[in-house]
Amino acid sequence: MKPDDPDILWVDEPKLGLAGKLYLPLIAQGLTTTTKHLFGKKVTVSYPDSEPEIANPLIYRGVHRLNRDEQGRVKCVACFLCATACPAHCIDIIGTESPWEDREKYPESFTIDELRCIYCGMCEEACPVDAIELTSLYNLTGRSREEMVFDKEKLLSVFDQTKDAEPMKSQTVANSLADTTPPKGGAS
Amino acid sequence: MWEALIKIGLLIFVIMTAVAYFVLLERKVAAWVQDRKGPNRVGLPLTKIRLFGMGQPLADGVKMVLKEEYIPGHVDKALYVLAPISILASALATFAVIPFGSIWPTADGYIDFVVAPGFDAGLIYVFALSGIAVYGVILGGWASNNKYSFLGGLRSSAQLIAYEIPLSLGILGIVLTAGSLRLDTVIAQQAETGMWNAFVQPLGFVVFLVAATAEAARLPFDLPEAEQELIGGFHTEYSGMKLVMYASAEFLHMITAAFLIVILFLGGWHFWGITGSGTEITWVTALLRVLVLFAKICLVVFGFMMVRWTLPRFRFDQLMALAWKVMLPLGMVNLVLVAAMVEYFNNAVAEKPLMVFLVMTGLMLVSIVVTAVLAPLGSRNERSPVGDLPT
């Protein structure tokens, strides 16, 4: 990139006033702010004495799950788009021809290394069939590294565990779209 | 002999414990400033008693001690091991001349609250040792054989050399008025007049405060470490006990700086009305003096911590500009002012203290404003003309 590239937005430093040049008043100002916070209300949640409240589980990025379709089969079509999008390279898929008539490809094995994952949610964004989702389960523990590598069964079981509390997002979104009645009044 | 040994033992115990708890305090202050609670879990081992996290330093210590003594393969082994030892040793040795109280009356006279009483070159000694500290940093950075460490070491040397000068200038004023390099004399003189040097030489106080912060490499002057840019700087490659040595040496520097500030400018153990000023005292007063001193130290340290979580780090050119363009001239001005006062109004401090304070403060404000206008810190931030930049 050249310095005269039109995409570069040059920002000039604001000119300092006398107070800024003196620096001391600004220090006083900063100290006032910090002192205020010193006695302010604390936001820490004393986990595990108290549990955090998850305001919106739909946008929380916790443990992954692999969704099932209506027939209970894994929804994933082994397209590897999640693995491609994953910045941590923690998704490992082996795709193969599916045993089902109406589906071409499916994951023979699907593993996510939950220890390597950075819970960015890119996989969820990338999935073309809404098969992978991040749930609001956050307290993930294990006694070995191997245990933290979730395979297909485990990921599907996470779905079974969470599907009632957190319905599939594709459905939720579809429902909320269906629910939206056109606004009354206004220009039509 | 025994007296000195007991003093040393007591001092090291108190100071190292203080270091541990200052670490805790720092974490707590950090948490509070950031609206968190801070470490509050570790209390008495094996019980559920949490004691607001007071057990944390102990746990940290145990953890650090039990860590593997790891020496990376690419380092210069001898220097690598030597560096933290030298820095910790010099930091501890500084306390030999620093009075941690006044005196303790005994049947046949009194005991000085200082390891090496009556040492005439006290201030020089302190400076000599703080000069050695920079070796620890440079050695560590060099021996680590790591670019970040090396940069940290280089920054540190440049920074310490630059700030030694305003630091000394700040002290020169004190030496002029006190007429001695002995720290207890300095305190005694302040106690006698009741006018702390901070009031007599406010400009010197400001210069010294800033320079001492920089010497202790506390934020906003912690460029040698600069986690974000140098991932720890000179101690990137250190772990376990060696890291502890570095960390405690750093806290010791801060405590030394606090001691110097309190002793030189804030009256040491003196407080109006409760500590008296002479050597004819009871043990109650002696104890009070120690308490006052420690209270002041704690306050100054707390101030350091608040500053740390308030101010962002300087850029290196700003750091240097501050040293050479601002602190150095201000230090000179202070020296001249104090010299003039000592020469022409020698009795003014005793006779018209308020007058001295007002005049000195006024002169300080004037000189600060003049410097700020002449050498603003934010300079050299303009956009380089297009084409000058590397493409």
Place this chain on the structure above:
Amino acid sequence: MAKVWINDQEIELGDDERLNGIQVARRAGVDVPHYCWHPGLSVVASCRMCLVETGSKNAETGEVSMMPKLVPACQTPAKDGTVFVTDSDKVKHARAFVEEALLIDHPIDCPICDKAGECYLQDYHFEHGQKERRADIKPFTSRRRPMGETVTLFVDRCVMCTRCVRFTREITGTNELMTVQRGAHEEIDVFPGFPLENKLSGNVVDLCPVGALGDQDFLYSQRVWFMKTHNSVCTGCSTGCSIRVDENQDEVYRVRPRENPHINKWWMCDDGRYGWRYIHDDARLIGPEIQNKQDANADSGANGDGPLPGPMEWSTVIAKADEDVRAAGRLAVVLSPYLTVEEAFLLCTYAREVDSQVLIALGPVPQLGEDETFPSGFTIHAEKAPNRRGVEEVAASFGKALSFEELLPKVAAKEVSAVWVTAGYPQANWIDESAASQLAKADVLVVQDIFDSPLWQAATHRLPSATFAEKEGSYVNFANRLQSVPWAIRPPAGARSEGGVLWRLLGRTGLYQAKQVLAEVTREIPYFRAAADGVSEFGIDLTIGMLAEA
């Protein structure tokens, strides 16, 4: 000299160059999208993706007269004064509409399509298509039916370019594929009972611009964007087709032909295309070993203090092999036709250094059936080794080379006491018991091989070696064309390329540098001199060097 204009650029053509619009545009750095045209096939101009504006420039007046309609660039020859406009709005609209029409019937199942990532439909749509799809989105699947053992057809993904059909007509002459039905219902198919089965069938997968033809062997095993591509040479036969090896994390997933006008054009045969799986065979030899000779050769003076323990360090084994070979006395080496030129040269150099009277023999050259030539001229050779010519020439430059059969009795008669055999044959039974037992008479028998064999069992020093994908070096094909290629993957842990071992034996430091060795070869051996100034990706013809030699 003909002058042609592409948009604003002027291109000069050679006197006897016959290029179409797509080709001249490419020369000007302008890409004209196309589906049905392929340089190796006849022109049908059926896809209409390559539509451009054309006209001619009057040489005297400089006046340009354009044709009113768009024409397919693939079918429009470039003549003196021809003008092509490829970036006008008219052309852009035409492309967008062709793309839209193609997508009306397309299932857009890119997520499960193997071609995604290298699909022309995707790329062209991205570049030339409309932003929105106006057709309804159809189900996410494509009908599928096998065309033969190797190739499967995803019917709905096809864009009816008929490249595949023309391939079986013009290149293989086998005519298996055809179009059935008409109009929007047109499909590719085979006659019932006559599946696509010829030795070049895999090429239709590469030809297909979209994901309609899938390779059964590669199907669903990797997404193409995960793989890295390396130039290589097929070692299946002495044709030495230029290929690309597609690999991900040291695992090869497929092999494709690489365009080389001098050797294989755009094609390669199925034997080579599917014949590389042995690279990842579990039976590959790993871990060097030293076996003592006392049972096989009790009367020899070899130290008889029991077998050396377990897995050994390469450095130890190499040092020991060197020591034993030097101690043994007379030496014979066997050059496998699977060696690269550089490796053969290093081995001969080493052998000559150890024993100036060394016997150099050529390893057996596997032959299988007859040469097979297709109507297009593409030939699969019966000689199933990549580098007989190269190895022969290297050996010849070190004195008269024996044949493998001539060497055997000499070893059996103990004329030599040490034998260094390089093998690397993918064929499991390249050597029989009797030949192996004759070679086993030697006191020191060093074998570099990739699979277990009677000879391996008889060897005293066993050095697992590397396959073609794992080593860099040069091969000379049947027609004296030398190609230099890099390695694509690393050998399995415990195996080392012959070149790497010999490099160490000769006391050279650092990594094995095939380029450096090739430079030595071209200096030392006249036959290889043509390669002295570097080798292009199409290889270099060595016949000149042969003439000089004669």
